[in-house]
Amino acid sequence: MPLKTFDEYVSQAHGHICAGQILGLRMAIYGLKLLELDDPTGKHRKRLVTFVEIDRCATDAIPVVTGCRLGKRALKFRDFGKVAATFCDLEADRAVRVVALESSKQRANEMFPEIVGRNAQQMRAYREMPDDELFRSQWVRVKLGPEEFPGFKGERAICAQCGEGINFKREVVRDERVLCKSCAGERYYEPL
Ligand SMILES: [Zn+2]
Ligand SMILES: [Zn+2]
Numbered sequence: 001m002p003l004k005t006f007d008e009y010v011s012q013a014h015g016h017i018c019a020g021q022i023l024g025l026r027m028a029i030y031g032l033k034l035l036e037l038d039d040p041t042g043k044h045r046k047r048l049v050t051f052v053e054i055d056r057c058a059t060d061a062i063p064v065v066t067g068c069r070l071g072k073r074a075l076k077f078r079d080f081g082k083v084a085a086t087f088c089d090l091e092a093d094r095a096v097r098v099v100a101l102e103s104s105k106q107r108a109n110e111m112f113p114e115i116v117g118r119n120a121q122q123m124r125a126y127r128e129m130p131d132d133e134l135f136r137s138q139w140v141r142v143k144l145g146p147e148e149f150p151g152f153k154g155e156r157a158i159c160a161q162c163g164e165g166i167n168f169k170r171e172v173v174r175d176e177r178v179l180c181k182s183c184a185g186e187r188y189y190e191p192l
Helices: 006-012 019-035 057-066 103-111 118-128 182-186
Strands: 048-052 075-077 084-089 094-100 135-140 172-174 177-179
Touching (some): 006 019, 019 057, 019 094, 048 057, 057 075, 057 084
16 A cells, blocks of 8 residues: 555554654655655565664554564564664665654754643644654665565574574574573573
8 A cells, every 4th residue: 555644644653642653653754755665565565674773652653654563574673762763675675764853852842832842842843844854864784684584484493491482593502502592591581
């Protein structure tokens, strides 16, 4: 399905609509415009991978436009704490990183001093501000291993320690034993 209007995306965004989501929608629309992809959920569906860099509202809004989802391996999260995303066109082998400018908050304040409340002020301003006042963009190279591609299928491994199944290339070989990342020391939880 071809790109929709900004307002159509707004009505599709998660639960509430806020300045962060508007920024995310704008960011994704801008990224796709730079990549010259106008049908992200239709004919360009298999070409796109998106990296997101923050765990805030903007990140939830981006897949509304791009169609890239975590469960399709097309959405990658790198927790850099930045309102930024990189849009990769796998077929054209090019990628563009878009970051929201810190100055956009100040700019929103200058544009709509009469609106009370920062969120309301920013919601209005982020709809109307030109792309180059909201964002900075940069062409980048993103190296993806075959296992990171959306459609790649490979062998599953079994962890020699916990016996749990592991998807291809996510295993770790330590002293000739195949381990999951958890047993290899990257565990983020403590068993009770
Ligand atoms: Zn929000
Ligand atoms: Zn294990």
